[in-house]
Amino acid sequence: MRVTILILSWLAVALPLGWGVQQSVRKASPLFESVPVATQR
Amino acid sequence: MGFSADRWLGRAATEARAGFNRWLVPPAAIAVHMCIGQVYAFSVFNKPLATELGVTVPQVQVAYSIALVMLGLSAAVFGKWVERSGPRKTMVASWLCFCGGLLLAALAVRFQSLPLLLGGYGVLGGIGLGLGYIAPVSTLVKWFPDRPGMATGMAIMGFGGGALVGAPLALELMKRFGEGADTGAQVALTLMAAIYSGFMLFGAVMVRVPAAGWKPAGWVPKESESKLVTTASVSVDRAWRTPQFWLLWVVLCMNVSAGIGVLGLASDMLQNMFGVSAVVGGGFAGLLSIFNMGGRFVWSSVSDLTGRKAVYCIYFVLGAALYATLPWAQQTGNRTLFLVCTALIISMYGAGFATIPAYLRDLFGTYQVGAIHGRLITAWSMAAVIGPSLINGLYASRVAAGVPKAEAYNGTFYLMCVLLGIGLVANLLVRPVSAEYQEKTVN
Numbered sequence: 494m495r496v497t498i499l500i501l502s503w504l505a506v507a508l509p510l511g512w513g514v515q516q517s518v519r520k521a522s523p524l525f526e527s528v529p530v531a532t533q534r
Numbered sequence: 535m536g537f538s539a540d541r542w543l544g545r546a547a548t549e550a551r552a553g554f555n556r557w558l559v560p561p562a563a564i565a566v567h568m569c570i571g572q573v574y575a576f577s578v579f580n581k582p583l584a585t586e587l588g589v590t591v592p593q594v595q596v597a598y599s600i601a602l603v604m605l606g607l608s609a610a611v612f613g614k615w616v617e618r619s620g621p622r623k624t625m626v627a628s629w630l631c632f633c634g635g636l637l638l639a640a641l642a643v644r645f646q647s648l649p650l651l652l653g654g655y656g657v658l659g660g661i662g663l664g665l666g667y668i669a670p671v672s673t674l675v676k677w678f679p680d681r682p683g684m685a686t687g688m689a690i691m692g693f694g695g696g697a698l699v700g701a702p703l704a705l706e707l708m709k710r711f712g713e714g715a716d717t718g719a720q721v722a723l724t725l726m727a728a729i730y731s732g733f734m735l736f737g738a739v740m741v742r743v744p745a746a747g748w749k750p751a752g753w754v755p756k757e758s759e760s761k762l763v764t765t766a767s768v769s770v771d772r773a774w775r776t777p778q779f780w781l782l783w784v785v786l787c788m789n790v791s792a793g794i795g796v797l798g799l800a801s802d803m804l805q806n807m808f809g810v811s812a813v814v815g816g817g818f819a820g821l822l823s824i825f826n827m828g829g830r831f832v833w834s835s836v837s838d839l840t841g842r843k844a845v846y847c848i849y850f851v852l853g854a855a856l857y858a859t860l861p862w863a864q865q866t867g868n869r870t871l872f873l874v875c876t877a878l879i880i881s882m883y884g885a886g887f888a889t890i891p892a893y894l895r896d897l898f899g900t901y902q903v904g905a906i907h908g909r910l911i912t913a914w915s916m917a918a919v920i921g922p923s924l925i926n927g928l929y930a931s932r933v934a935a936g937v938p939k940a941e942a943y944n945g946t947f948y949l950m951c952v953l954l955g956i957g958l959v960a961n962l963l964v965r966p967v968s969a970e971y972q973e974k975t976v977n
Contacts, residue, residue, distance in 0.1 A: 495555060502561035502740060505733075506568060506692065513698030514827070520820030523813045524873070 543738075545620030550742035556677045556750070560685070562740035563670030564692035566625055569730040570632055570666040571696015573601050573659075578704045579639075582717035583651065586643045593648060597639075597656040599919060604660025606915025609668050612661075613908030614770060621669040625738035628666030629731060635659025636727035643720040667693070667911065670737070671891045672904025676744055679900070680753045682892040683842070687834025690888040694827035703729070762843060762964070766972040767901030774909050778897050778967050781960045783913045785846060786890050788957030790917035791924070792853060792950045793883025796876060797822060798922050799929075799943075806939040807864045808872070821873065822880045829881025834888035842893040843964060849882040850958035854951040861944040887914070897967050924949070 541547060550556075576598045583594045616624045638654020641647075670689045678685035704722050711725075712718025755765055773779050796803070800822050801815035837845040856875040863872040890910065895903045925946050932942040 499555060499558055502558055505736060506561045506564040509699050509733075510564075510568060510692070510695045513695055513700075513702065514824060516702040517698050517820040517824050521817040521824070523811075524817040524821055 539623070543620075543623035543626055545618070545623075545743060548620050548622045548741060548743050549745055550748075552745075554742055556744075558740055559674060559677050559742060560688045562737040563674050563689040564695075565733045565737035565740075566628065566666045566670050567689050567692030568696045568699060569733050570628065570663045571693040572700035572704075572726070572730070573598065573605075573663055574694075574697030575700030575704060576601070576655075578701050578708075579719055579723075582708060582712075582719040583639075583643065585717055586719055587646050587648050587651065589648050594651070597652050600652055600656030601635075601660035601663060602918045603915050604657055605663040605667060606912040608661040608664030609908035609911040610664075611908075612665060613668060613905030614902070616665065616669050616908065617672070617770075617902050617905045620743060621673045621741045622738050624665050624669035625734060625741060628662045628669070629734040629738065630662070631658050632662025632666060633727040633731050633734065635662055636723050636730070640720045640723035640727070643723070664908065664911070666734070668904045668908045670741070671907060672900075673741060673743060675891055675895045675903055676900050678750075679755070680750050681835070681838050682895050683837035683845075683889055684831070684835040686891040687831040687885075687888040690834070690884075690891075691827055691830040693887070694823070694830050694884050698823055698827060700726075761966050762841070763896045766899055766967075766969070768898040768906075768967055768971050769973055770902040770905035770909065772971045772973075773894075773898045773902070773906045773967075776967055776971055778964055779906070779910070781964050782890065782893060782897075783910055784960035785957050785964075786886060786910060787913035787917045788953045788960070789846075789849060789853075789883065789886035790914050791921035792857070792953045792957070793880060793886070794918060794921040796879060796950075797826065797883065799925065800876070803943055804872075807943060808867070808869050809940075810869075818873070818876075821877060825877040825881040826884040829884040830888035833882060833885030834892065837889045837892060842889060842896055843961060845889060846886075846893070846961045847958065849886060850954045850961065853879055853882050854954040854958075857947045857950045857954070860947045861941075864940060864944070897964070901973065 577595075580591045580594050583589075584591045587594070635655045635658040638658060639651050642651035642654055671686050674685040674689050675682050704726065707722035707725055708718035710718065711721040768776070800819045801812070803815075804810055804818045805812060805815040833845060833849070840848070856879050859875050860872060863869075863875060891903065891907050894906050894910065898906055928946050928949060929942055932945050933939060937945075
């Protein structure tokens with residue numbers, strides 16, 4: 494029971510934080526796409 | 535049959551029983567910090583709120599500035615109350631203020647009232663930020679005397695993560711509930727208050743304080759570990775009369791000032807320096823926010839191995855070296871080098887926040903570390919207001935002087951080196967706290 498509460502507690506914060514990180518990674522992805530600078534303007 | 539708040543919320547009610555697993559406390563701390571960290575994402579409401587209230591974006595941004603100033607002031611003023619009342623009562627008070635502030639901001643949209651926004655989100659919400667910031671941190675420091683850097687890093691990482699969650703959540707809600715002239719900001723703010731209520735109350739229910747004299751099983755404090763680490767106790771009223779307190783105030787203020795400018799200017803900076811699109815510039819801001827969050831945990835955990843003074847030396851020396859590299863990266867068009875340098879700089883900016891409570895605990899003990907931390911946070915408020923003005927002002931003056939936009943940031947980078955240099959000197963001057971400031975008896 495104690496272990497379950499421990500796991501659920503960590504999941505409660507890890508899931509939203511993980512979602513936030515995933516959103517930021519998605520936002521950052523254009524940085525790593527090898528699109529020529531001239532065509533981005 | 536009167537309701538006694540202390541029975542449920544007081545310090546005694548949160549004292550852990552024997553056998554309590556201390557690893558249950560970090561999720562409680564992170565939950566609260568993750569919510570109040572939303573303040574970093576307030577900028578996503580700038581345009582919608584300006585449209586709804588019929589005011590300008592800078593007028594809306596005043597709410598953010600007030601919130602940050604109130605964060606520092608409330609942490610400083612209520613720090614002793616926080617220590618006395620315990621983390622649960624403080625977290626509940628933080629919830630009432632912060633989520634109340636979000637609801638008042640929603641009402642401000644309903645009544646098109648800028649003062650309600652400034653008073654609600656700025657003043658009331660800002661008080662919630664201050665209370666919610668210090669209580670979980672001081673609690674974790676007490677639970678993890680063997681790894682205080684890692685413990686404070688976890689909580690303050692949650693604060694950095696709050697922006698990562700708060701921005702896309704607000705945008706998603708506004709997209710879903712906005713229609714035509716309605717930006718959806720009112721519904722988004724109301725729903726965010728509801729969602730954050732769940733997380734903050736979860737934190738308040740889960741949090742516990744260790745019993746007096748509790749120590750982790752098998753852990754023995756190392757007497758010879760470092761002269762800076764004390765087992766004595768210094769009260770908040772005495773701590774802020776010590777030179778060490780003010781040296782750390784300068785350390786935090788310089789560290790924050792040096793990072794906050796880059797964070798705020800990230801997108802524009804990459805666009806102006808490397809001629810990339812706004813989308814790529816936005817991606818850069820996204821990348822930095824991940825490093826801002828991760829650096830809090832990683833560097834702060836490293837400080838448990840290196841010692842706090844040494845790790846701040848790394849932040850300042852490495853930070854200045856990286857800043858000095860940026861103009862060269864721009865001149866040679868080396869975008870990858872620029873990204874690596876700025877990502878590392880921002881990781882150390884976040885780390886500065888995360889490591890400072892452990893540094894305070896080393897110097898002043900755990901007795902009133904939350905209250906001392908609260909007073910030190912005024913350095914952050916100061917840096918948050920002064921830093922961007924200084925950086926924007928210097929950049930604008932360089933552009934006005936005819937310097938090309940791509941090169942106009944170089945002066946700013948060298949200014950950051952100077953700020954970090956001041957921080958380094960302050961850090962090097964830190965010595966153990968004199969015995970005259972230590973408490974003779976502590977309950």
